[in-house]
Amino acid sequence: MNNCINDKYIKNYFSQIVRLIEERNSCILVGSIKRITGMKLEAIGITASVGTLCKIIVSEKKSINAEVIGFSDNLTYLMATENIHGIRPGTRVISLSQTMNVCVGSSLLGRVLDADGKPFDGRSDITAEEYYPLVSKPINPFARRRITEALDVGVRSINALLTIGKGQRMGIFSGSGVGKSVLLGMMTRFTKATVVVVGLVGERGREVKDFIEHNLGEYGLKRAVVIAAPADTSPLLRIHCANRAMAIAEYFRDKGCDVLLLIDSLTRYAQAHREITLSVGELPATKGFTPSVFAKISNLVERSGNGIGEQGSITAFYTVLVEGDDPSDPIADHVRSVLDGHIYLSRKLAEAGSYPAIDIERSISRLMPTVVKGEQVQKALKFKQLYSAYMQNKDLINVGMYQPGSDKVVDEAIKYKNKMMEFMTQSSDQSVDMELSIETLENIFDTAES
Numbered sequence: 001m002n003n004c005i006n007d008k009y010i011k012n013y014f015s016q017i018v019r020l021i022e023e024r025n026s027c028i029l030v031g032s033i034k035r036i037t038g039m040k041l042e043a044i045g046i047t048a049s050v051g052t053l054c055k056i057i058v059s060e061k062k063s064i065n066a067e068v069i070g071f072s073d074n075l076t077y078l079m080a081t082e083n084i085h086g087i088r089p090g091t092r093v094i095s096l097s098q099t100m101n102v103c104v105g106s107s108l109l110g111r112v113l114d115a116d117g118k119p120f121d122g123r124s125d126i127t128a129e130e131y132y133p134l135v136s137k138p139i140n141p142f143a144r145r146r147i148t149e150a151l152d153v154g155v156r157s158i159n160a161l162l163t164i165g166k167g168q169r170m171g172i173f174s175g176s177g178v179g180k181s182v183l184l185g186m187m188t189r190f191t192k193a194t195v196v197v198v199g200l201v202g203e204r205g206r207e208v209k210d211f212i213e214h215n216l217g218e219y220g221l222k223r224a225v226v227i228a229a230p231a232d233t234s235p236l237l238r239i240h241c242a243n244r245a246m247a248i249a250e251y252f253r254d255k256g257c258d259v260l261l262l263i264d265s266l267t268r269y270a271q272a273h274r275e276i277t278l279s280v281g282e283l284p285a286t287k288g289f290t291p292s293v294f295a296k297i298s299n300l301v302e303r304s305g306n307g308i309g310e311q312g313s314i315t316a317f318y319t320v321l322v323e324g325d326d327p328s329d330p331i332a333d334h335v336r337s338v339l340d341g342h343i344y345l346s347r348k349l350a351e352a353g354s355y356p357a358i359d360i361e362r363s364i365s366r367l368m369p370t371v372v373k374g375e376q377v378q379k380a381l382k383f384k385q386l387y388s389a390y391m392q393n394k395d396l397i398n399v400g401m402y403q404p405g406s407d408k409v410v411d412e413a414i415k416y417k418n419k420m421m422e423f424m425t426q427s428s429d430q431s432v433d434m435e436l437s438i439e440t441l442e443n444i445f446d447t448a449e450s
Helices: 002-024 156-161 180-190 205-222 235-254 266-279 291-302 330-338 347-351 374-392 394-398 408-424 434-444
Strands: 027-037 040-044 053-057 063-072 075-080 092-096 101-104 111-114 130-133 169-174 195-201 224-229 258-264 313-321 341-344
Touching: 053 075, 075 235, 075 266, 101 235, 130 235, 156 374, 156 408, 156 434, 169 180, 169 330, 180 195, 180 205, 180 258, 180 313, 195 205, 195 235, 195 266, 205 224, 224 235, 235 258, 235 266, 235 291, 235 313, 266 291, 266 313, 266 330, 291 330, 313 330, 374 394, 374 408, 374 434, 408 434
Parallel strands: 111 224, 169 313, 169 341, 195 224, 195 258, 258 313
Antiparallel strands: 027 040, 027 092, 040 075, 053 063, 053 092, 063 075, 101 130
């Protein structure tokens, strides 16, 4: 009786292997799990390159996807993309001689996908028109077109004071609860970009649904592709989420589209890399982050930008969660150095009900002078100077301790204060195009505040 059971199990086991070979046509070796340390699985008997896909055969009916993340001597290090419950010493591992590819095509528009590219919205499967590599090589910087044209994002303060160029890379730095998702939702709905690609990396499950239904909305979703990897997913899937969003953006850029790419957040992308690199033994450098984390951030950022010749552009916004609103956070410090500008969100402004809560004093678009006329640059500089002067003397002014005539700049700031505050405030359902944004900025200084 036992022999019959064993024979049946062996037949089922090998039939599953044959099925995997037929599906993938790329099975190269079968090994086994030796030990598990934290999230790292150590396998023997297989030889595979980093990034190779594997199947872990837990039982007749269950298999787990995994990816090679490193190796040492005769051990191959794997990390599973799902719960590893049920794996035991000797569990079989099938190495597949292929790396991740991304299904791309126009059918992606209006869809919400998970980090594996499967439908997250309960609708039908995606029809692939082409396949792009999950991690592509960046374009030669000398082959890219220069950034010379502005992109309308529909937010008045950004359009006029922090004008963004097509192909520019910007960071949005904020703590929690200061309106980051609201600002992203406004840009996705109001931008003049052809296609919007959103990567929600490590967000809470509730926030994923809220962002899609409330911030993005039905209209915004029609020309958007959303890839989501909630906080409870494997660190590998969180990394795949950002890379998949980038690959999809690259596809539409290559088709000549102007793409707006939003990655929320780059901090959680870095944290996912930290989990993986620490598990394989890389030593931490700064606040627990390993050196390779910073290299991975640079690699991801450099994939965005303008294309070659007739290709389109990828204008990217990467959000950074500043711990305790501390600007010296190592991830924030590194990201500022590799981007073309940054937008800070202020907790004080958010608490005062001023949305979007953009701290214009600390924000900058480094490419603004190359994509707008000099007159607008001068108006923007004057606005920032007066706004900064008022905010720095606000307490003295409010308690009546400031004496008019003490400082000409402060006097002028008080004169235009109401207009400037009104300019910086915009309803989340209000779209202000580039032309109107610039016109409103110019009108602020035309007449004195009565």
